[in-house]
Amino acid sequence: MAHGQARPILLGLIGSPIAHSASPAMHEAAAEAVGLKAHYQLIDVPGADAAQLRALLSALRPIGFSGVNVTFPYKEAVLPLLDELSPGARAVGAVNTVVVRDGRLIGHNTDTTGFARALVQAFGPAPEGPVALIGAGGVGKAVAVALARFPGLEIRMVDADPAKAEAVAASLAGHAEVRVCRTVEEAVDGAKGIVNGTPVGMLPDRGTPVPPALLRPGMWVADAVYSPLWTPLLAGAARIGARTMTGRELAIHQALDAFALFTGREAPAAAMERAFDRAVAPLAA
CATH class of the missing domain: 3.40.50.10860 (Leucine Dehydrogenase, chain A, domain 1)
Incomplete structure (x- = not known):
């Protein structure tokens, strides 16, 4: 050869x-x-x-x-x-x-293009909102821009550093409805979808960015982390019958x-x- x-x-x-x-x-x-x-x-x-x-x-x-x-x-x-x-x-x-x-x-x-395609593959052409997006760092920002491509989808961002979430919201003004939330509880309340855009749950970390008590069976839950594939967040979501997307698709x-x-x-x-x-x-x- x-x-x-x-x-x-x-x-x-x-x-x-x-x-x-x-x-x-x-x-x-x-x-x-x-x-x-x-x-x-x-x-x-x-x-x-x-x-x-x-x-x-x-x-x-x-x-x-x-x-x-x-x-x-x-x-x-x-x-x-x-x-x-x-x-x-x-x-x-x-x-x-x-x-x-x-x-x-x-x-x-390519996180943005990759996430948008993965989301459609997992949850159909019009994912239900509002969507609670945890994290406004590199992955969180890419996910926000990807979510902004779906017309009328309300994005609720929360980050340990609220200024980062505010900056993402400002950059998407006019393109998407972005609400900055102070707490995960506030973001998840009434949300139809959840995306983890933080490294929480990535080995060796065994934490979850969303307390299990906040998850509901009618939700869809996506995680950008893929080591492990079934993060504590996704395992908890699957247990109660919520639809899930592992980090495999985005990766x-x-x-x-x-x-x-x-x-x-x-x-x-x-x-x-x-x-x-x-x-x-x-x-x-």
Whole structure:
């Protein structure tokens, strides 16, 4: 096979903690399925400041990376360090995919496109609202922009830092009905949907962003966390008969969109789904 000699496409993930990430498995399997070879490197850097992030990003070009994904806690911190932002990334104010093109670093946000598609797949073309959205960080902002695409859906945002939620609400003014709530109780009261856009419930954390007593059987509940797949929030929702969407759907859909940006090739969904399921199986046990 001629392409076997070609240098593999170099990809990676910047964030912390990321040991449980399914991204290497998904991207390497997708590349193989379209006849490419990829190496996807986990770049786990806890507590990096702007100078360290800048050094890391500027090293991507000379080392020969085609791009990297960015996850918690750096989705917002990388913004000023990039050469260009896609309209989607600028609208969200967070980046989860950086493409290296002609020596320039271009930021995109595939959490938004990925979440919108995943939501439709799970709950139909018009998810019921109001929706309580927990978290106004990188993922929360992307989810808010995705929810704003559904006409007439009221979004109730709550964050430990109310100023962050206020900023998201201001950025979506005129595009969506966003109400900033002071407490999770206030956001969930009368809501038809709940989305967790925080890392609460991600291993080793066993907490839940929504007290189980607030969940109702008629609700739909989605979680951006996928390690474990059944977070305490989703397990509680499933127990009472609420409809659920695990972080699997968002993880796969954002990766499909990122792979297309990295390689210019459409990612084979089936290969990514299989790779994701293999990667998270040990966590689900």
